[in-house]
Amino acid sequence: MRDVIGVILNAKHLTALTGAGVSAESGIPTFRGKDGLWNKYKPEELATPQAFARNPELVWKWYAWRMDIVFNAKPNPAHYGFAELERLRILKCIITQNVDDLHERAGSKNVLHLHGSLRKIVCTKCDYSEYAEKPPKIPPLPKCPKCNSLLRPGVVWFGEMLPQDVLSKAIDEMYKSDVVIVAGTSAVVQPAASLPLIVKRNGGVIIEINPSETALSYIADYRIEKPAGVAMKEIVGEIKRALSLETP
Ligand code: BJW
Ligand code: ZN
DSSP: OHHHHHHHHHOSSEEEEEOTHHHHTTTOOOSSSTTOHHHHSOHHHHSSHHHHHHOHHHHHHHHHHHHHHHHHOOOOHHHHHHHHHHHTTOEEEEEEOOOSOHHHHTTOOOEEETTEEEEEEEESSSSOEEEOSSOOOSSSOOBOTTTOOBEEEEEOOTTSOOOHHHHHHHHHHHHHOSEEEEESOOOOSTTGGGHHHHHHHTTOEEEEEOSSOOTTGGGOSEEEOSOHHHHHHHHHHHHHHHHHHHOO
């Protein structure tokens, strides 16, 4: 841990790539693994544009259920730890695959959502979008107030392009980064999983926080095999101690 603190304190541009594991301690289910959503539900029946076209009611009901969990969840020490690192001007940006808003609710300002947000509901035909305060009640299927077409969750499904502006900002951040913390992701979903490779290829450092091995573990320079909440609490505590020792 002492080496990791040194790397973080000496980083010129530190970023983080986060995944579902970071919100697990808030009670939000992850996708893969024993208790993961994809263990109980089939992604091809719920998280593809084809599934939505086939059965929008089933897909909407599933998303309304997940919105309910996420909107009632609270940030955990991992979210607060990342927010504190940004407040201390150490962390420059969070690139998240998560569709919850727990990083923002913990106080993080510079957050890029690669896979969209459950807070966003968008029209399938026009440019209409709205902020979801609460999950829609299904049925009826939600319709666009502008053009009466079907509304859909503002998330990125398998086979869909990621929002180009967000992805290109994330790639820019990776090119600027000399250190990236990769936390709570199995690193199997592309193109998100390949982003830390940019840092590595440019001679940078990958710090992985995950209790289990992942597809990226083999190139990680440091692995912290702990839940993200525990690890981030320790990291922020050590960093604050080091900074207070530095000030005369
Ligand atoms: C803890 C913890 C604790 C637990 N503390 N850690 C190249 C090669 C092969 C395939 C492709 C490719 N390029 C594109 C594809 C296809 C596809 C893809 O990657 N498929 C792979 C699965 C093979 N990608 C796409 O379709 C993407 N689109 C795209 O690339 O467009 C261009 C294109 C299209 C088609 C062909 C080619 C190019 C879109 C991907 C969209 C992903 N969508 C989802 C659903 C979002 C909406 C929703 O929420 O319903 O995004 S899938 C799901 O996986 C979700 C997540 O953001 C994403 C990543 O999951 P994550 O965060 O890693 O979670 P888990 O559950 O996998 O892992 C949790 C981890 O936490 C574990 O490691 C635990 O150990 C750990 N953990 N507790 C710390 N307390
Ligand atoms: Zn519309």
